[in-house]
Amino acid sequence: xxxxxxxxxxxxxxxxxxxxxxxxxxxxxxxxxxxxxxxxxxxxxxxxxxxxxxxxxxxxxxxxxxxxxxxxxxxxxxxxxxxxxxxxxxxxxxxxxxxxxxxxxxxxxxxxxxxxxxxxxxxxxxxxxxxxxxxxxxxxxxxxxxxxxxxxxxxxxxxxxxxxxxxxxxxxxxxxxxxxxxxxxxxxxxxxxxxxxxxxxxxxxxxxxxxxxxxxxxxxxxxxxxxxxxxxxxxxxxxxxxxxxxxxxxxxxxxxxxxxxxxxxxxxxxxxxxxxxxxxxxxxxxxxxxxxxxxxxxxxxxxxxxxxxxxxxxxxxxxxxxxxxxxxxxxxxxxxxxxxxxxxxxxxxxxxxxxxxxxxxxxxxxxxxxxxxxxxxxxxxxxxxxxxxxxxxxxxxxxxxxxxxxxxxxxxxxxxxxxxxxxxxxxxxxxxxxxxxxxxxxxx
Amino acid sequence: xxxxxxxxxxxxxxxxxxxxxxxxxxxxxxxxxxxxxxxxxxxxxxxxxxxxxxxxxxxxxxxxxxxxxxxxxxxxxxxxxxxxxxxxxxxxxxxxxxxxxxxxxxxxxxxxxxxxxxxxxxxxxxxxxxxxxxxxxxxxxxxxxxxxxxxxxxxxxxxxxxxxxxxxxxxxxxxxxxxxxxxxxxxxxxxxxxxxxxxxxxxxxxxxxxxxxxxxxxxxxxxxxxxxxxxxxxxxxxxxxxxxxxxxxxxxxxxxxxxxxxxxxxxxxxxxxxxxxxxxxxxxxxxxxxxxxxxxxxxxxxxxxxxxxxxxxxxxxxxxxxxxxxxxxxxxxxxxxxxxxxxxxxxxxxxxxxxxxxxxxxxxxxxxxxxxxxxxxxxxxxxxxxxxxxxxxxxxxxxxxxxxxxxxxxxxxxxxxxxxxxxxxxxxxxxxxxxxxxxxxxxx
Numbered sequence: 045x046x047x048x049x050x051x052x053x054x055x056x057x058x059x060x061x062x063x064x065x066x067x068x069x070x071x072x073x074x075x076x077x078x079x080x081x082x083x084x085x086x087x088x089x090x091x092x093x094x095x096x097x098x099x100x101x102x103x104x105x106x107x108x109x110x111x112x113x114x115x116x117x118x119x120x121x122x123x124x125x126x127x128x129x130x131x132x133x134x135x136x137x138x139x140x141x142x143x144x145x146x147x148x149x150x151x152x153x154x155x156x157x158x159x160x161x162x163x164x165x166x167x168x169x170x171x172x173x174x175x176x177x178x179x180x181x182x183x184x185x186x187x188x189x190x191x192x193x194x195x196x197x198x199x200x201x202x203x204x205x206x207x208x209x210x211x212x213x214x215x216x217x218x219x220x221x222x223x224x225x226x227x228x229x230x231x232x233x234x235x236x237x238x239x240x241x242x243x244x245x246x247x248x249x250x251x252x253x254x255x256x257x258x259x260x261x262x263x264x265x266x267x268x269x270x271x272x273x274x275x276x277x278x279x280x281x282x283x284x285x286x287x288x289x290x291x292x293x294x295x296x297x298x299x300x301x302x303x304x305x306x307x308x309x310x311x312x313x314x315x316x317x318x319x320x321x322x323x324x325x326x327x328x329x330x331x332x333x334x335x336x337x338x339x340x341x342x343x344x345x346x347x348x349x350x351x352x353x354x355x356x357x358x359x360x361x362x363x364x365x366x367x368x369x370x371x372x373x374x375x376x377x378x379x380x381x382x383x384x385x386x387x388x389x390x391x392x393x394x395x396x397x398x399x400x401x402x403x404x405x406x407x408x409x410x411x412x413x414x415x416x417x418x419x420x421x422x423x424x425x426x427x428x429x430x431x432x433x434x435x436x437x438x439x440x441x442x443x444x445x446x447x448x449x450x451x452x453x454x455x456x457x458x459x460x461x462x463x464x465x466x467x468x469x470x471x472x473x474x475x476x477x478x479x480x481x482x483x484x485x486x487x488x
Numbered sequence: 489x490x491x492x493x494x495x496x497x498x499x500x501x502x503x504x505x506x507x508x509x510x511x512x513x514x515x516x517x518x519x520x521x522x523x524x525x526x527x528x529x530x531x532x533x534x535x536x537x538x539x540x541x542x543x544x545x546x547x548x549x550x551x552x553x554x555x556x557x558x559x560x561x562x563x564x565x566x567x568x569x570x571x572x573x574x575x576x577x578x579x580x581x582x583x584x585x586x587x588x589x590x591x592x593x594x595x596x597x598x599x600x601x602x603x604x605x606x607x608x609x610x611x612x613x614x615x616x617x618x619x620x621x622x623x624x625x626x627x628x629x630x631x632x633x634x635x636x637x638x639x640x641x642x643x644x645x646x647x648x649x650x651x652x653x654x655x656x657x658x659x660x661x662x663x664x665x666x667x668x669x670x671x672x673x674x675x676x677x678x679x680x681x682x683x684x685x686x687x688x689x690x691x692x693x694x695x696x697x698x699x700x701x702x703x704x705x706x707x708x709x710x711x712x713x714x715x716x717x718x719x720x721x722x723x724x725x726x727x728x729x730x731x732x733x734x735x736x737x738x739x740x741x742x743x744x745x746x747x748x749x750x751x752x753x754x755x756x757x758x759x760x761x762x763x764x765x766x767x768x769x770x771x772x773x774x775x776x777x778x779x780x781x782x783x784x785x786x787x788x789x790x791x792x793x794x795x796x797x798x799x800x801x802x803x804x805x806x807x808x809x810x811x812x813x814x815x816x817x818x819x820x821x822x823x824x825x826x827x828x829x830x831x832x833x834x835x836x837x838x839x840x841x842x843x844x845x846x847x848x849x850x851x852x853x854x855x856x857x858x859x860x861x862x863x864x865x866x867x868x869x870x871x872x873x874x875x876x877x878x879x880x881x882x883x884x885x886x887x888x889x890x891x892x893x894x895x896x897x898x899x900x901x902x903x904x905x906x907x908x909x910x911x912x913x914x915x916x917x918x919x920x921x922x923x924x925x926x927x928x929x930x931x932x
Contacts, residue, residue, distance in 0.1 A: 059667075066660070066667055073660030073667075077692060079572060079603045103591060105690045111667045115658060115692045118599035124568040125603050128523060143589060147547060147623040155562035159523045159569050178686035179591040214559060216510070216517030223503075223510055223517075223555045242622035246549045248521060248559045 050421050050455045051428030051469060052447075053136070053278075053311055054089040055098045056082055059111045060434040062400075063340035066111040070436045076116040083129040085433060092443040093457050095468040096134030096165065098258075098278065098430055099123060103143060104176035106351055108343050120152050127160035134465030136165035136258050136276075141198035142191055143171065143180040146241055149198075150205035153255045154247045162251030162464035166202075167258035167278065168269070170195045172374035174350045188375050192265035194238045199257065199273045201241050204232040206254045207476045208244035230478045252466045253474045262290070262376030271297030274308050275471050278430050280377070281312040283405055287425040309469050312420075314429035316406035316413045318441045325407045333400075338393070341400035348374035348381065359393040410445035417446070418455060494865050494899045495872030495913060496891075497580070497722075497755055498533040499542045500526055503555045504878040506844075507784035510555040514880045520560040527573040529877055536887040537901050539912040540578030540609065542702075542722065542874055543567060547587060548620035550795055552787050564596050571604035578909030580609035580702050580720075585642035586635055587615065587624040590685055593642075594649035597699045598691045606695030606908035610646075611702035612717065614639045616818035618794045632819050636709035638682045643701065643717045645685050648676040650698045651920045652688035674922045696910050697918045706734070706820030715741030718752050719915050722874050724821070725756040727849055731869040753913050756864075758873035760850035760857045762885045769851045777844075782837070785844035792818035792825065803837040854889035861890070862899060 058076025059066035066073060075081040086097045099119040119137035127135055135156065139149060149166070157164035170191035177185040186194060213228035232243035259274035261267070270277050271294060281287035290312075295305035317332075319325035342354045349366060357364045363385035366378075385395045406413050420426045433439045450456040462468055502520025503510035510517060519525040530541045543563040563581035571579055579600065583593060593610070601608035614635035621629040630638060657672035676687035703718035705711070714721050715738060725731035734756075739749035761776075763769035786798045793810060801808045807829035810822075829839045850857050864870045877883045894900035906912055 067662050067665070069662070073662065074658075077602050083572070103595075103690065105688060107668065107670045107673055113690060114668055114673075115653070116690060117602060118595045118691070120565055121568040121596055121599040121603055124565040125572040128527070128569040128573055144592065145587060145589075145624055148588065148592075151547075151562040152565055155565040158521050158561060159565055175686070178684075180589055181684045209559070214518075218511050218513070218517065221511070224551065224558055226551045229551055229558075240622075240625045242619070244549060246547065246553075246557060246560060247562070 053430040090133040101138035146201040157250035165256035205245040322408040348377040414449040497874040534577040545582035582611040590645040601694035609700035649689040766852040792821040858893040
């Protein structure tokens with residue numbers, strides 16, 4: 045195996061998934077609905093040789109939802125426009141298995157993979173916000189465990205549809221009059237617990253064979269799904285220890301299922317605060333946190349609890365008993381908050397500040413941040429990072445100052461060595477399930 | 489009212505929706521999955537000042553399906569890539585109301601409208617092919633009448649979601665800290681016969697207010713739907729008389745509903761055969777028809793009958809009794825075939841040839857074709873045409889030779905006068921249902 049390589053993603057979220065990010069003077073107020081903003085930032089990331097751009101998503105809002113989620117472009121249409129405006133960078137889009145049809149999802153991602161010439165990835169989520177169900181004809185969201193069982197089958201159906209045609213199914217021989225080799229078109233005929241889908245899909249295999257599968261859930265069910273289906277995961281880690289625990293757990297789960305753990309690329313989120321000195325960077329971080337309004341912090345705290353209204357409690361009493369609140373929402377994240385509040389005897393106010401502000405391990409000079417990145421990467425906490433692009437100045441500075449250090453240390457590429465996202469991430473090309481194993485034969 | 493203007497669309501269907509179109513030596517065999525081919529042809533159409541490009545669709549195939557449908561890009565991802573590769577031309581995509589969720593459809597078309605800066609249109613279909621149901625967990629397709637009732641409600645829900653935000657809902661005032669004016673976000677709370685959708689949609693109103701609605705069904709239920717919802721229709725007319733009858737009927741239906749008939753733009757399909765003399769053009773047409781294989785003609789005939797197998801009958805006996813075949817498929821088209829076969833006492837062979845080959849009224853020199861176009865346009869048979877781009881040479885020749893004649897006669901624009909598709913088509917900007925009628929006040 046060649047030298048292990050760090051992977052970098054750029055999460056492009058317009059005006060940002062927090063309450064105040066949109067106030068940055070350098071950030072256009074309409075960034076979340078501006079395809080020009082997305083293309084510009086994707087090109088910046090591509091010039092810096094990032095592996096991919098990453099689009100988060102959720103199909104439910106309230107008036108109090110953070111600015112980016114209130115009003116934003118839809119991931120598939122967004123990424124397709126970015127696809128023809130870039131040439132090498134991967135394109136990962138989030139889409140829920142809870143409120144879509146597998147046939148439509150299979151088609152759109154396969155189409156994106158063809159349009160991008162092999163750079164598409166699907167970030168599989170089940171949707172944490174219960175209110176989303178009411179946008180799709182349901183009174184209540186699927187129970188948490190059911191959501192994940194459905195997701196597993198949903199992905200299997202989509203991957204089955206992606207194999208509808210073998211890689212060489214279309215001779216397109218005008219002289220012989222043969223467009224399709226009918227023996228290489230396959231009908232899936234899936235009849236499962238949740239889905240019944242005949243097929244075949246009406247689109248050929250794409251340059252990647254199949255788009256890459258990402259996954260982002262952090263609950264036990266989420267990790268189990270990730271171990272089964274993910275080729276990449278996006279995770280939110282508070283600190284090195286949490287990241288390492290998640291990393292080891294996920295890779296072990298995958299290995300236990302007979303998978304090669306190297307074939308799941310783990311990318312925690314990264315929001316560095318960069319300055320000329322470590323002290324200055326820490327001061328910026330504290331100032332940013334100080335700007336946050338406590339009411340907004342409470343709203344942000346409530347989101348993983350299905351937008352539970354925490355303003356009804358005494359902020360200076362112990363973190364309230366939320367046993368009556370369903371944890372059917374962003375379960376993994378909500379459980380983490382409850383655990384932390386209980387373990388450290390935090391008040392509601394302390395809990396809100398902790399999770400609205402976060403303890404950011406990536407604060408300091410470019411050298412300091414690069415050191416921390418290397419520490420996580422070389423000590424079993426990640427395979428790279430998903431940079432959350434909110435403050436535009438920080439993204440530019442990270443590219444200008446931190447990326448070169450990572451390159452000098454031989455951790456990160458200085459030029460793309462591949463044309464596809466699978467290539468960038470070191471993931472294998474998935475053989476079509478119906479095909480003769482020609483690669484195996486050739487290798488004998 | 490200003491002078492009435494001809495409208496031109498370009499139906500881009502890669503290798504073509506007929507059995508043999510892909511054999512054209514000038515057509516790349518992979519055109520249907522090549523975004524480069526689509527972008528190139530959309531740019532040709534834009535340079536010629538066409539109103540729009542148009543993408544047909546259907547979510548079901550068999551091994552015998554015509555080449556384009558076997559393997560093609562998905563319309564929304566395709567059009568989004570074309571959106572950022574063009575600047576003025578409209579972008580119409582087909583999507584079925586039978587197998588999608590209104591919330592997802594509303595999001596994707598609104599997103600396309602933002603990405604294209606006001607050029608999106610949705611061609612509403614209900615899907616004619618019964619087998620499609622089996623790709624979406626259903627044993628049988630919805631009954632024809634039910635399909636159309638669902639479509640009407642589906643479109644109403646989507647349009648309701650498109651009004652979730654008033655046009656000025658986002659002040660994005662950084663100094664005042666106001667991103668959203670909460671009084672201008674609206675919850676739809678739709679509870680209908682087929683759909684229950686809460687809203688609000690998580691995307692702002694687009695430059696067109698709402699994307700344009702096209703519709704293409706030709707049965708009685710299809711025309712009724714068109715009269716209710718369509719701002720444009722795509723129709724397939726055999727001849728001037730049929731086109732005129734459809735045109736008058738649709739406009740009368742719309743007027744009877746209290747709509748302005750000018751706000752439905754009727755565009756029949758157009759596949760001209762151009763040559764230096766009329767005789768030469770007719771010879772090309774006959775030669776093309778002669779190349780068609782009879783078996784392929786039978787398959788093509790079977791498609792509107794839900795891929796009924798017509799090879800089981802004696803081709804030289806009278807057109808068979810198809811009373812036992814469900815007409816739940818492309819009902820309008822199937823009924824037209826049966827009517828013609830009965831009225832003229834055609835054999836199966838004659839019927840197959842008639843409908844595989846069609847009697848094309850647009851065959852001749854550029855002058856002849858321009859004359860026929862003008863005849864249809866000025867005598868109440870259409871508001872323009874949807875050019876079906878199959879033979880690449882013919883599309884280039886139409887632009888080079890016919891469009892200038894139409895421009896010289898003052899029928900077609902020589903430059904775009906608008907930035908949006910609504911502008912090109914002369915359609916009004918839809919006021920948000922929740923907004924104060926400021927335009928009305930300003931006009932007083």
